[in-house]
Amino acid sequence: MDNGRLPEHHIGSIANSTSHTIQEAFTVDVQTNQYSSCPKTLCLYTDPQGCECLEPINCGTAPDHFKNKHGIRNMGREVELICVWQNCGCRVIRHNYIRHIREHHLQHDRVFAHTNQHVIHLN
Secondary structure: OOOOOOOOOOOOOHHHHHHHHHHHHHHHHHHHHHHHOOOOEEOOEEOOOOOEOOOEEOOOOHHHHHHHOOOOOOOOOOOEEEOOEOOOOOEEEHHHHHHHHHHHHOOOEOOOEOOOOOOOOOO
């Protein structure tokens, strides 16, 4: 039914909404590019039977891998998880889980990335 009003989910002007969406898309592209050339390593996430995953992952594929393969999804940001990567056992909140995987298990430094990769900082 067209009552001449904007949909209720729309807040703000169209220009602001569009520019915000473009900024989000740009941020995602930068993050994807930042991690896409990271070296691959075998996932050592250990299941309850003690078997390691062993699928090749890198910093770019880690979020989807852990969401689709290991069920790290649909959880509150503050849910505490125990990292079951081989010999880890760290307690990590869900919001920082992928950062933990990247930094501690894939050796991705937030400042220097990997030794053969430079991070581009945008101001």
